[in-house]
Ligand SMILES: [Zn+2]
């Protein structure tokens with residue numbers, strides 16, 4: 001799902017999927033997760049942090065919105081094909097940081113008039129404000145609360161970045177709790193942590209790897225293809 005670098009198994013080869021994806025830990029809440037690209041400290045992560053926290057960096061909304069628009073226009077069909085069909089709504093994961101009273105991701109989305117998925121504001125509310133570090137790799141069931149209007153809807157859920165996946169999975173849990181029939185996550189970045197040994201080779205390759213927007217993680221895949229990927 002997240003295409004993170006994975007640890008080396010007993011046979012000396014990498015596992016096909018990272019532990020949270022493979023164990024099914026998140027899968028009751030999150031049907032799938034598709035990052036646009038990898039993110040590293042001082043790279044995309046830095047841009048995402050600045051657009052969220054610094055007024056002087058609000059211009060970064062434009063290239064980020066453009067990146068997301070380009071990605072969705074090319075690959076929304078792939079994501080829908082891999083995870084059960086068209087989405088009814090797009091929802092952002094709220095943060096404690098707002099820009100003019102609007103969640104910073106909703107502000108970013110408002111830079112572009114026409115999206116291939118109907119984004120709707122205010123459907124998720126953050127109920128607690130502890131730092132992300134305290135909820136690594138787990139679903140916190142009362143971290144978010146979702147509006148009852150998501151009942152029966154298929155939701156595309158956007159967050160900045162996916163590190164351990166705990167925030168995304170907790171937001172998906174709240175949506176499912178309110179009756180959403182399916183939640184699939186996307187993010188700008190799949191964060192790679194330099195302190196994790198399995199990520200180091202990949203991080204060192206990234207400067208030579210061009211950003212490829214021609215394909216996506218589920219490019220042209222059906223649900224059956226995904227199933228056989230394990
Ligand atoms: Zn994963």
Ligand SMILES: [Zn+2]
Nearest residue numbers: 075078216219
């Ligand atoms: Zn694709």
